[in-house]
Amino acid sequence: MNRLVIIGNGFDMAHGLKTSYMDFINWYWDQRVDAFVGNTTNIAEDILCKLIINESRRMSCWNVFSFQNSYFRNVQGNRTCAGYEVFQEIKNHSKTFSVECCPFFESIMQSIDTKGWVDIENAYYQFLKESATGVDSNCVVSELNKQLAFLQKKLIEYLQTIETNVFRNDLQGAMKDRLNPDDFSTEGKSKALDNIGINIADLATIRRNPRKFNKLFPERTMLLSFNYTATAEKYKDDNTIYN
Incomplete structure (x- = not known):
């Protein structure tokens, strides 16, 4: 038999591998925050989420924000906390920053916040069903598919960073x-x-x-x-x- x-x-x-979708999304935010360095505009965006620095006397761009905030960088310029924690801090200061996430990604973030895990495929499927019955369904579904394709590409990048030489x-x-x-x-x-x-x-x-x-x-x-x-x-x- x-x-x-x-x-x-x-x-x-x-095996101790960080292969959950929550681990992946946390890595995504690490990448987003690290990309603040060198960004001389007040907008940091991708297809999932746009972060905007509103008019501020203290900072004019994300590069300035990155180096002025010692609470998440040490003197060597390295992050001392997770990118997701930085994102939460940004969300908590709505007068200084604006955060615009697409509904699909917003649902992913909400699931992580409330449940501590997320099923990305199921979230996509639920939005796909809702979008298919809408007036502008073709346009909405097209955008949804682009967002999923972007996450797929990022997931591949993330998995390539994981050391799997364990037994x-x-x-x-x-x-x-x-x-x-x-x-x-x-x-x-x-x-x-x-x-x-x-x-x-x-x-x-x-x-x-x-x-x-x-x-x-x-x-x-x-x-x-x-x-x-x-x-x-x-x-x-x-x-x-x-x-």
Whole structure:
């Protein structure tokens, strides 16, 4: 009998990798804040969000803002807090700054603020359904698709910054360990055990019979990964297939 291991993002997170969408959005804000340096205008924008410095005697552009604010930069000019924290600080000073996010990105940020996580695909789908029934649906859907494509491009950039050279012996051991008959469905248990060559009546004493007990080792294991990283591929060997 073979074993199928279905792998999702929890697998990467179990390796300590920051692969959640919240991690990705936090990285996005780090990039936005770092880009303030050298921006000699009062506008910092992309397809998702526009940040504007309103008329101010203290600062005239984002480059000045970046170097005047010691609360998020040290004397060497390096950030001392996350870009997302800087964004929140900007939002909290509405007299000095204006923030204009597209509805799609606004919903992403709201989900992170209220739930601590976000499902970007589902947020996109909900806006797509709403947009398709609107008067200017073609225009709105076109903009929505551009915003999603922009996030996809940024996600690729982010994933390329993640070090995936990690390995856990305990997870490999679990993949190769014996099949547990208690995990079989009630209806399928007899059929599965027959396929292995074990009588269901032998289960009570099977641990005392090494020959039969070892039949519970899977012949082959397939790792079916839905992740954006190739972390699971490191567990591939002669008896383990990676897909």
